Amino acid sequence: MELNPFDVVKRQIDIVAKEMGLDPNITKYLKRVERALIVSIPIIMDDGSLQIFDGYRVHHLTVRGPGKGGIRYSPEVTLDEVKALATWMTWKCSLLKLPLGGAKGGVCVDPRKLSRGELERLTRRYTSEIINIIGPDIDVPAPDVNTNAQVMAWIMDTYSMNKGRSIPGVVTGKPIEIGGSVGRESATGMGLFYVLEAMYEKLNIILKTQSIVIQGFGNVGGWIARILYEHGCKILAVSDISGGIFYPDGLEIDKLLDWTQKGNYLKDYSDKRYKLITNEELLTIECDILIPAALENQITQDNAHNIKSKIVLEGANGPTSPKADKILFDKGIHVIPDILANAGGVCVSYFEYVQDIRAYFWDIDRINRELKRILLEAFEEVYKVTKERKIALRTAAYIISVSRIAKAIELRGFFP
Numbered sequence: 001m002e003l004n005p006f007d008v009v010k011r012q013i014d015i016v017a018k019e020m021g022l023d024p025n026i027t028k029y030l031k032r033v034e035r036a037l038i039v040s041i042p043i044i045m046d047d048g049s050l051q052i053f054d055g056y057r058v059h060h061l062t063v064r065g066p067g068k069g070g071i072r073y074s075p076e077v078t079l080d081e082v083k084a085l086a087t088w089m090t091w092k093c094s095l096l097k098l099p100l101g102g103a104k105g106g107v108c109v110d111p112r113k114l115s116r117g118e119l120e121r122l123t124r125r126y127t128s129e130i131i132n133i134i135g136p137d138i139d140v141p142a143p144d145v146n147t148n149a150q151v152m153a154w155i156m157d158t159y160s161m162n163k164g165r166s167i168p169g170v171v172t173g174k175p176i177e178i179g180g181s182v183g184r185e186s187a188t189g190m191g192l193f194y195v196l197e198a199m200y201e202k203l204n205i206i207l208k209t210q211s212i213v214i215q216g217f218g219n220v221g222g223w224i225a226r227i228l229y230e231h232g233c234k235i236l237a238v239s240d241i242s243g244g245i246f247y248p249d250g251l252e253i254d255k256l257l258d259w260t261q262k263g264n265y266l267k268d269y270s271d272k273r274y275k276l277i278t279n280e281e282l283l284t285i286e287c288d289i290l291i292p293a294a295l296e297n298q299i300t301q302d303n304a305h306n307i308k309s310k311i312v313l314e315g316a317n318g319p320t321s322p323k324a325d326k327i328l329f330d331k332g333i334h335v336i337p338d339i340l341a342n343a344g345g346v347c348v349s350y351f352e353y354v355q356d357i358r359a360y361f362w363d364i365d366r367i368n369r370e371l372k373r374i375l376l377e378a379f380e381e382v383y384k385v386t387k388e389r390k391i392a393l394r395t396a397a398y399i400i401s402v403s404r405i406a407k408a409i410e411l412r413g414f415f416p
């Protein structure tokens with residue numbers, strides 16, 4: 001069943017509003033976005049033909065500071081998906097007490113079908129189209145699905161050329177040579193690991209004894225796979241858009257990362273011991289920790305009953321629907337929600353932004369120390385509310401995040 005991600009967002013707001021008795025005016029206010037820019041991106045392709053792509057940039061709420069959120073390139077991008085992703089960024093930044101708001105962008109394109117030149121022209125034209133609503137004090141984009149440090153470098157350059165000076169603070173996730181931060185690439189994976197470790201301390205179970213299944217093997221899935229593999233955990237299955245591979249004795253993650261980093265699909269990896277599976281089959285493998293790290297709406301009411309893990313650690317944004325959330329909660333499965341679990345990315349993006357503005361750069365020890373401190377503080381807060389109110393971790397995380405935002409809205413008032 002197709003779920004509209006922005007309907008999911010509104011449903012999640014209703015759930016938390018009811019739980020915390022939120023002012024109805026604020027509830028209504030949170031269910032819309034501040035602005036949504038739709039742009040058309042005409043590109044002359046290498047064969048001389050013109051192709052036009054749709055692009056979006058959305059600000060959900062900037063009441064606590066400039067917008068922050070990634071840019072996604074995918075043929076499935078829709079305005080409602082970008083609105084949902086922008087809203088989740090608002091909750092995430094607030095949960096971590098970052099002085100930033102929620103934003104997101106997307107272009108409806110399959111970048112694998114473009115040449116490098118076409119991709120660069122698309123990125124530069126998209127940047128030019130959204131130039132009036134991005135900037136270090138307005139909204140600071142970052143990488144998301146199918147975008148990377150090179151794409152961020154083109155955005156930074158296009159913005160800077162238009163303004164007549166170098167402005168590295170316009171995007172994060174840039175290459176280190178032009179103002180990027182050490183530790184940004186691994187940040188989301190490191191954050192997932194810190195939060196998971198903290199959860200396991202509470203459960204009093206040794207993390208390295210646990211078996212893991214991961215959907216998505218890109219930045220987020222690949223890094224958490226590497227970190228848990230090096231930690232000693234057994235990774236039973238991983239997948240990408242082509243499908244998954246499964247080996248009950250544990251996959252050799254280092255070799256698989258070498259393979260996919262060369263641009264290959266997992267399904268084409270030849271090891272006779274590994275069984276090919278579909279993305280749907282992967283989600284229902286018996287394991288200790290399931291990590292959806294691809295796209296939203298993967299665990300729904302249709303398959304939630306068949307999930308056999310003890311923990312769902314949300315690497316992706318919005319992978320679990322509200323109905324599935326309820327099913328998992330009733331089954332006693334702990335869902336560590338996206339706005340906490342994968343917040344390492346925006347946290348180190350914030351560090352990168354601060355470093356760019358101050359023109360003073362930190363070392364990796366400082367990055368990881370500060371990342372861990374901020375995430376563990378948020379985790380402890382969420383865990384405390386979960387225990388006190390006997391509610392799901394997601395509801396607790398939302399209560400904390402939305403309360404902070406509601407207070408900011410009250411203090412600023414509704415303009416005029």
Ligand code: NAD
Pocket residue numbers: 143144145146147188215216217218219220221239240241242279293294295296315316317342343345346
């Ligand atoms: P990515 O492009 O680096 O990797 C995405 C992975 O998912 C790839 O392996 C791809 O093959 C796979 N995939 C794509 N479509 C799929 C499908 N239909 N079924 C199964 N697998 C599919 O993207 P990423 O940056 O790793 O982002 C993954 C998720 O994590 C997204 O939800 C994103 O919003 C979220 N996220 C990313 C960051 C970050 O720092 N990059 C931070 C927080 C959250």
